[in-house]
Amino acid sequence: MKPATTTLGSYLATRLEQIGIRHYFAVPGDYNLVLLDQLLENENLEFIGCCNELNLGYACDGYARANGVAAGFVTFSVGGLSAINAIAGAYAEDLPIIFVSGGPNTNAGPENRPLHHTLGEVRYRYQLEMFREVTAYAASIEHLEDAPEKIDRAIHVALRHRKPVYLEIACNLAGLDLPAAPNQQLAAPVPLDEAALDAAVENAAERLNNAVKPVLVAGVKLRPWDATKEFLELAEATGYAVAVMPNAKGLFPENHPQYIGTYWGPVSSPGCGEVVESADAYLFAGPTFTDYTTAGYTALINSNKLLEAGPERVKLPGQSYNNVPLPLFLGKLAGRMKKNDTSLTAFERFRPAPEQEEDIVADRPLLTRRVVKRVEKMLTPDMALIAETGDSWFNGIKTKLPEGTAFEIQMQYGSIGWSVGATLGYALAERGKRRVVSLIGDGSFQLTAQEVSTIIRYGLDPIIFLINNRGYTIEVEIHDGPYNLIKNWDYAGLIDVFNAEDGKGWGVRVSTEGELDAAIAKALAHTGGPSLIELTIDRDDCSKELLEWGSRVAAVNGAPPKLG
Structure with a gap:
């Protein structure tokens, strides 16, 4: 039987459909027009035209937050370089985006042809090299037979690492035939070391169960690594006071009886900072510790009391465990915990009284x-x-x-x-x-x-x-x-x-x-x-809060250089 065939562009469209994409964002340009023609053939994907490529990248960012993965299409150089800032942001924020640029005709380099939209020199790898710095995988498709492997690898990497990837497809290949895409699994699970997982759980459980006033803090990486459910299970198994970091707001229910607010160092919610920083042990799940999230590194986090559970690594005082997936660690730890509501009781002494709703004064200027x-x-x-x-x-x-x-x-x-x-x-x-x-x-x-x-x-x-x-x-x-x-x-x-x-x-x-x-x-x-x-x-x-936070960030920015 003759194998089914499709075009390169249709192969990519099928793959996007298979991973749950329903809309793709595009700004047309002559290097990607044939590719866009092929995408339009797929009735299960909807074209969304954007005003410019930077905005397209931000739209992909928002779509990936809600949908889990996004896709964007631009033309070469003038399009790709306009979007690179937004794609760098998606990398920083752990968002899978399949970002695709049309590329020069495969004959342009070998035949020494200068092209429009470029630097005016016969060297066409610069956009690929730039995107390698802000994506988890970047490849140029210049030979038809390489297309299925590179497309599938890009999607696999994006889903596995929760990062954007970059594909550059030569403009004269997009409409050519190749074997149709089989229906297969494109994402792989996070590597798991069972022994490391067990040891991390044992060590963390011992430290937390022996603590007098431990707390839990939710970090932003709970969401991309699908660990919010397990974090909630751990919270309810412990009875601890639970705070969220500022970029993790919404990842723990704010009406939950254990919720104590946003931990943001000196600009934390009332009472929250005092309870977290006075704890004798704190587990931060999926955190990012930057000048922004720590108010200029003024948050009082003691490394000797810190248990840090990252996407694939658990760091405890004096010990680190690799290949430990975050949701598995949190879920297994929940089964080992003893109830201890001491930190929550402490927060009750700080808890601010409910604010009285102020009457609306129709002609009062806005504050x-x-x-x-x-x-x-x-x-x-x-x-x-x-x-x-x-x-x-x-x-x-x-x-x-x-x-x-x-x-x-x-x-x-x-x-x-x-x-x-x-x-x-x-x-x-x-x-x-x-x-x-x-x-x-x-x-x-x-x-x-x-x-x-x-x-x-x-x-x-x-x-x-x-x-x-x-x-x-x-x-x-x-x-x-x-x-x-x-x-x-x-x-x-x-x-x-x-x-x-x-x-x-x-x-x-x-x-x-x-x-x-x-x-x-x-x-x-x-x-x-x-x-x-x-x-x-x-x-x-x-x-x-902005006044205080701004002054502390400014102090970090303005610190004089250290000699030596």
């Missing part, structure tokens, strides 16, 4: 803290809250989430402008399941505003709170200068520009509490397009 309370009140379990880099981090993290509400933040990479594209990608992946609510500062919005038009184009209905304080507030608090001021825009009015003749977006500018309440009510009822609520906020109105 950031009051906006946060209104956003908090509107959230439901079928929503996702996305917080842009900046004061929106702090406002989002202070928001109390109903159980089931998702929360997204890009704290490791911290690229301003990320959230507009991420809102597009997340909203697409969750269409019909979750409604996206985004907190975005005006400075960040100006970097990537065009993608609101794509949100309108595809009929998505996120609610965007645009905080207009006329500058880069987070930079002001780290290091101020005239460069932190920006040109004001009519942000609400942009919606009419992007709507043109057929869009269903809605925008409004509000400056008082009464106007905000009315806008939220209208946004919740609005369908068929996004709602953008522009909030006029004083430039110096920011969270107190």
Whole structure:
């Protein structure tokens, strides 16, 4: 029997479908047009056209957060190099993205042909080499017979390591025939050393069970490594007080009786920092310890008391265990734990009294803290809250989430402008399941505003709170200068520009509490397009946590060089 054949582009499309991708993001260019033709043949994948390649990368980031994996397609050099910042961010944030660039004709190099969109020299490996630095796997497909192996390997690596991968497909190969893709498993489990797992569990259980006042802290890597369920099981098996790191918000239920808040060193939730830092043992599950997550390395974490469970390694004082998958470690440890609620009892002495809800004063000017309370009140379990880099981090993290509400933040990479594209990608992946609510500062919005038009184009209905304080507030608090001021825009009015003749977006500018309440009510009822609520906020109105955090990060940035 003659084996079934397909084109290279269709082979890739089948593979994307097999790993659960339903939408792919693309910006067309002449090096990828034939490839896009082949992708369009697959009726189970939907083309999503983006305004530019950077925004496409951010959309892939948001889609991967919600869907588990994403795919993006660009043209060579002018497209790929525009997107590389967003792909680097996805690498930092542990997000699997199959990122594909069209490449030069295979004859261009051997025949010494200078090409457009390039450096004007006959050397065409530079984009591949650049992407090797920000992906877990990068390959150029220049021979048809290599395509299935390289495509499958790229997907395997992306799923195995939770990182983006890069494929460059020569433009004259995309439509050529090759054997059809078999239905096979493309992801492999994390390597497991049973002896190391048992020893890590034994050692950790002994340390925690002998501690007087131990605590648990959730880290951001719980999600990409599928360990949130096991972390909850461990928490309930121990009875310990449970905190979350700032970039892990939403990974532990905030209405859970053991939840004590966000651990962020000196800018922690009230009472939370004191309980964590006074514990005689703490297990951090999936943490990242950076200048941002530790407020300029001022968090008081004692390495002699620290048990750190990473994606594939457990580090205990004086001992490290490799090839220990995080969910297996947490799940097995749960079965060895004794109940101890001492740290939770200690927190009860610090627990702040419930805040009294302030009355709405219709003509009172907006304050950031009051906006946060209104956003908090509107959230439901079928929503996702996305917080842009900046004061929106702090406002989002202070928001109390109903159980089931998702929360997204890009704290490791911290690229301003990320959230507009991420809102597009997340909203697409969750269409019909979750409604996206985004907190975005005006400075960040100006970097990537065009993608609101794509949100309108595809009929998505996120609610965007645009905080207009006329500058880069987070930079002001780290290091101020005239460069932190920006040109004001009519942000609400942009919606009419992007709507043109057929869009269903809605925008409004509000400056008082009464106007905000009315806008939220209208946004919740609005369908068929996004709602953008522009909030006029004083430039110096920011969270107190940002003030303290900013000064500590600035101190790290400004530390003089050490000689020798």
